Amino acid sequence: MDKRVYTYDSTLRDGEQCEGITLSLEDKLRIVRRLDAFGIDYVEGGFPASNPKDIAFFEAVRAMPLAHAKIAAFGSTCKKGVPAAEDQGLADLLACGAPVVTIVGKTWDAQVTRALQTTLEENLRMIADSVAHLKAAGRRVVFDAEHFFDGYAANAGYALACLRAAHEAGADSIDLCETNGGALPFDVERVVSEVVAAFPGQAFGIHCHNDSGCAVANTLAAVRAGASTVQGTVNGIGERVGNTDLLTVIANLELKCGVTCVGAGSLRNLTSLAQYVAELCNVSVPAHHPYTGTSAFAHKGGLHASAIARFPEAYEHERPEAVGNGARMLVSELAGKASLVQKAAMLGIDLVDAGVDVQAILDDIKEREARGYTYEVADGSLALLLRRHLGTYQPAFTLESLRVIIDDREDTGALAKDATSEATVKIHVGDKRIVATGEGVGPVGALDNALRMAISECYPEVSSMELVDYKVRLLDESQGTGAITRVTITTADGRGSYGTVGVSENVIEASWNALVESIEYGLLRLC
Template identity: 80%
Template sequence: MAKIYTYDCTLRDGEQCEGINLSLEDKLLIARRLDEFGVDFIEGGFPASNPKDIAFFKAVRHMRFEHSRIAAFGSTCRKGVAALDDPGLADLLECGAPVVTIVGKTWDKQVTLALQAELSENLRMIRDSVAHLKAAGRRVVFDAEHFFDGYVSNKEYALECLRAAHEAGADSIDLCETNGGALPFDVERIVAAAVAEFPGQNFGIHCHNDSGCAVANTLAAVRAGAVQVQGTMNGIGERVGNTDLLTVIANLELKMNAETVGRSNLQQLTDVSHYMAEITGAPVSAHNPYSGHSAFAHKGGLHASAIARFPQAYEHADPKLVGNRARMVVSELAGKASLLQKAAALGIDLEASGANVQTILDDIKNREARGYTYEVADGSLALLLMRHLGEYSPVFTLESFRVIVDDREDTGALAKDAASEATIKIHVGDQRFVATGEGTGPVGALDSALRMAITEFYPQVSNLELVDYKVRLPDESQGTGAVTRVTITTADAHGIFGTVGVSENVIEASWNALVESIEYGLIRMGRKNG
């Protein structure tokens, strides 16, 4: 099997998608999950472009990755500036990433009109930048920006740009279909020409989806000799998006006899897709290839009757290979194996406990219909399983809570001085506690009050830190009457976990997720229920 390297740029190109803004914790969670999935390279962003990316590269140095290598992204040295003196290249080296990707122009019109540089100066910038980074001991990827437009406009010059990177020692030259307008047969022809021009040079491909051909163009490039594929999780990105790296991985593994993440890890694909959707807030379409809810769904009577006898008739691949499942719309098939595996990962042996797995699945299904999701809520899922097993007892019981939001200065939509106060009354054992907490928002005030109330009984709660808070409307068509889903990410000494709460009232949904974060966090720290 041919090895095709996977290069994920969700943390840079993906974040350029309209409506997506990842926190530092989001980026670290994504990096961790990509490593678990087996992606070869993770592009972290510009190491000196903003405080969040600077913090990412500092934090990621202390993370242990089993498979992935982190890449920093930047540009060639500036026009008229030596590579040794260029501050951008210095930032790329200083961030400590073992892989550096630099973008350079290969379209003559871009060089003369956008960069306003001589064609020879652009070649110097490419050659010196790659050589400088290689001399510093980095693995260097050269992103050949607008290569396909450049090839059509001035083939000789576009190839000269590649030659500059090749002779300077670039480990991979990734041809960028930047405008997203090329078609697969053109991509295959042009990539084949580049591969033939530079024997022994590794080539990659980076596509955008403006004409709906990003995945097809990426596969065409592999057919022509590319050995590295770039893309984002679920295809998110600027304009209409980038190549969906997950779809490419599945097609390469299952259709083109290539090795990417490996057949074992491929079974994580659907879980990875939905995990990324929950983190980024960009939902996976039900009709998304391989990972969508409807990707292997069967509704038509003819299909439903035939699928049991001959699945290949209406399933182009075995859904189990990508962690999905076949589904009859009228009578859904249960995912018992997935639940058993997930429970085991949470330290719960459902089989040994004699639990009715189907009953648990039905409960989860009913909850998901009401707006719950457990994709990034391991804490809530573990508590749900414990309830079914009779192994759960609450940390406390709630008597009541009240939240007040006070805005003393009327400055309209620009007001920033609102404050929140929460009072809660709870019982721990036979003791009653009343506490009042303050915060800039109602959830922060509730968190403060709850911690004050239970600290006397559970002092270890101080080791739990709320690091992220997200609100979703699963059914936006209902407007202000829609069910609200709140997910909370909490950090402790063992890592990060999520909890979920659902209600028509956002404060109640937040309270439910907050309580489960405290309960599960205490369990992880050794608090014994019952």
């Protein structure tokens, strides 16, 4: 397969329909800029008159200089019984000034009679009249054939008649929508092949949902069958279980199918784009997400890591650098010496040149993990442990004592929300003894504040470190409040983020140990 496939992003409309995701006007404009720089062909902005935010979006985006992307406004065909020239919805689409207009129309006969409550003939009129009206106004028109695959299965003749109405009215692209997300790839490929054959010269696109977990596969199948435009959202966000992940589709088409979408140069920004949009959506890219997840090229088993060092293709289907990601070696009780040596190198530590007993370090790690530690998400703690074995570890400070007080002055039982915490730490930095007290909503926040107050004069660099995630796990629930507790902390600084871990029967002690290592490793990163 050697051709050009166009990309159509619907993150700002379909993506925002994902439960829990709301984008501000500025968020939307930032995403447009990033998608444009990445090389996306069409960016759908939403309904131009559905709410004040979308009205403001189209006003703002008109003044935005875009290097590549074209903005699409989304709406529906004219209403039943209303000529397209008199339809307010179509008038709003034209008034917003978007160069591309995408209108959705019914192609499933049951939807026409039950949802629209009109005749099959009137629906054909609505499609043809709307497309022709928008084309006469000089717009590029995309017709989204809603529920097409269900409609084709129920009444292929009528579904094709709907496409014919859009085709004869001049639709630039007819995008077949797998709206319910239940189709399978072999069915999609067969149907798209039949449709493409029925309309020579007409451009077709594909729009899939992921309810059966096949959105990406269905999209690739449609391209094999002749679709020239792929619709989707960044990271696959969308209603129910989501839409096609446009970034995964792009990577597969570029790297595996010989198809040009954005080009190899832009493809190297795939991971950063996924992370950027996720951050604006206030979510995280799932760790195991294809291509862009932090675990997409992570290796844990000792045999895997050993093979990767000599033959990366053994366990990496593509080079992570091609999509802007990187390989990661995970150190655990499953790891071998090769894993540990490679992981240490990634942390800037050369165990081979140091001449240390790598097996002894590995045995220590395995023994610690048997007691509850985990280093898969705790690079900071692992780096400090390696330095202890190398004899190069120097503590930035030492603890004399700490005390935490929980103060709840109002007895409102389980509904109490007014408790505060106070922590006092006595710290030694060199020959200097420092006592500091910090407050916080919880005990860990209070400890964090107290520790920073104590060492900030000696280590002003701590101001650039921020505790961004805190997790607690009971490792033996059967022991109740006496169970071993593992605390993992994620800290961010100007260079990225890293994790540390603490383990104890006392959750405060486990938290303190993880907190201390987060500060110590953060200081090492700045050296």
